[in-house]
Amino acid sequence: MNHWQLLSLTPDADERSIKRAYARLLKTHRPDENPDEFQRLREAYEASLAEARWRAQADEEVVEAPIAVSAPTPECPQPAEVSPLAIPLERLDITPAISPPEPSMGQMQQWLAEGKDRQLVDALRVWMASDWLIPFERRQQFEQSVLDWLESAPQWSPAFFDGVCKVMGWDEAQGTLPCEYWRWDRLIRRCEVQAMEETVRGDLARFDADKIHGQAAALLLKPMSDHRRRGMADYFTGLDWQRFTQLAQTIECQYPEVPQRLGLQPLDNWRDWLPASSYRGVYLFLWLTLSALVVSSLLAVPAKRNGLASVVILPLMMPVLMWFGMKAYQFWAMVAVAAGRLDVLLSRWLLPRRWYRQGAGLLVLRHILPSAVPAALACAWSGNVPWLRWVSPVVVFLGTIYFTNSALSGGKVSLGARALRAIKLKVGRLPWHMLKREGILVLMAVAAMAVWIHLHLKAVV
Structure with missing residues (x-):
């Protein structure tokens, strides 16, 4: 393949066509990526350019030559025909001086500082189409200057950066980047x-x-x-x-x-x-504690110990009672939302900061007062057991507040949940989902109440 075929040109191509073909092929034959291909392209470009300049010079000499031509003599022999490829490139370099295009680089940098994005993109388009940037070294130096402008500019928009990349031919997908990847990633992050x-x-x-x-x-x-x-x-x-x-x-x-x-x-x-994802801890705690309280109050009375049917049926009826309580709480929540300003003010004064959490945690009207309702039921269902009448309302009230506060913690992962997750990873696939923090604490509370009931019944008997 000769140098004309390598440039995809015919042997009669002029100097301008050769330069355009070289600039076009230079985008795919970069010296840092394909040095061998770039060297062959450069040699083909120089050879084709030398031949085109020789042909143009020969045409001018034919036009300007005199009609009479002296015959060759021994003292002055006829010069032999010289191939254009044998002439050194320095002797054939008769290209007129090309000045940089307008606007100047200083003007473009000033436009970038002033935020004149459209004028700068148009100016870059003029520069990239000029013959001034045909030499690879000059083009590379110009790209580095534009890159330095972008890095030092205080502010520019992502749309402007995208326009500059299209004009300069920078494309990460095709691997045509003007700098190292770490510098390019910094520019991309700045855009993001x-x-x-x-x-x-x-x-x-x-x-x-x-x-x-x-x-x-x-x-x-x-x-x-x-x-x-x-x-x-x-x-x-x-x-x-x-x-x-x-x-x-x-x-x-x-x-x-x-x-x-x-x-x-x-x-x-x-x-x-973030809104509470689930209140199952509150419901499970209330169901177990209130059911245990009802059963213990029935067993504490000797006349009612034989009523085993009531001991089984009442815990099963507890979810129905809790459903009505949930509907009543939804109505109360609407009232509390309407009085939100007063609720936030009271909560900021009366509640600890770790409970209040700038209004995102527990609130007096919305959470504290409703927790007193199951505590009152626990006091009423304690029967004639004095110590149970005092202990059960406190346990129910504090437990309801605790589990409500845990449900309002939003996206935070509790220490107990993290511990259970670690145990699951160590032990394997066991039903640890049944032993979450809420379940463990509820079981502990029920076990403690069962011990108290057992001791009381033993003392009565």
């Missing part, structure tokens, strides 16, 4: 951070405009009072909580610098604000 900042800024602006859109970003980042944040969270839908969780996790794990760039401070306890 800028895009995330623009997204959050837009959500906050929409929230300021109508108070409807962008509530997830506002709950996480907007500075507001506890009762206002509590009131906003009470009316969140499942989709709102999904957006809130995704945004909080993205900022916490991937882009922690975004709040600082916005001049805002995110919630440090955003997981506490």
